Amino acid sequence: MLYVIGDLHLSLSVAKPMDIFGGWDNYVERLQEGFSVVKEDDLTVICGDMTWGMNLEQCKLDFEFIDRLPGKKIILKGNHDYWWSTATKAKKFFAENGIESIDILHNNCFFYNDIAICGTRGWFYEEETHGEHDKKVMNRELMRLEASLKAAGDCRTKYCFLHYPPRYNDYICDEVVELLEKYNVQRCYYGHIHGPGRRFAIEGNVGGVLYTMVSADHVGFKPVLAAE
Secondary structure (H helix, E strand, C coil): CEEEEECCCECCCCCCCHHHCCCCCCHHHHHHHHHHHCCCCCEEEECCCCECCCCHHHHHHHHHHHHHCCCEEEECCCCCCCCCCCHHHHHHHHHHCCCCCEEECCCCCEEECCEEEEEECCCCHHHCCCCHHHHHHHHHHHHHHHHHHHHCCCCCEEEEEECCCCEECCEECHHHHHHHHHCCCCEEEECCCCHHHHHHECCEEECCEEEEECECCCCCCCCEEEEC
16 A cells, blocks of 8 residues: 655654644554554655754654554655755664665655655745745756656655645645646645645646545544555
8 A cells, every 4th residue: 555644743752742743642542543544565645844853963862763663664854844954864874773664755766566656855845935046946946856756767656745735725836837747747645734724625636637635634644545
């Protein structure tokens, strides 16, 4: 089975628990219970914001927690993953600490049976200040997304996993949406949105792409089944 969830926001070694927010009470225990549906040979994609740790050492307990959850996991960067410097450093850290069930989606593509797993962090209207930095970040994310989609090759079934929503309320990230439609992506999963803002999430089939929001609090801290 292929599952997906986003925004775990773990803080097992830093003082930033999410329990203070509505709907996040006992969320670590609820994540453990939610993952009980996952089997050891299943795969779960985590759409960013795994941990509040500022560096890899501060994230160690959080990644060990994720590693202990059943099945393999593929992670991608979120806007609060401050620990993220390079995928190479993260993989080295995982290897040195016996974290074996986590891989990284970054300028690449994975395959689950006949499904290509593509994606990147993305970009979002709330980050835009119309400066040169924002243009550079947007262009970099677009290049990463297209590199991931190209890595899918001739695979006919493509799923895209993002952190930021490419569609939200009346906002559309045209550049990301154009790539999804250009490469015939069938499904797009994203997170980032929490609390009352979840009611403005765009879900369902738009332009031939099925959009689904998977922020942990939105899906009841239980991974969503993406494919059998």
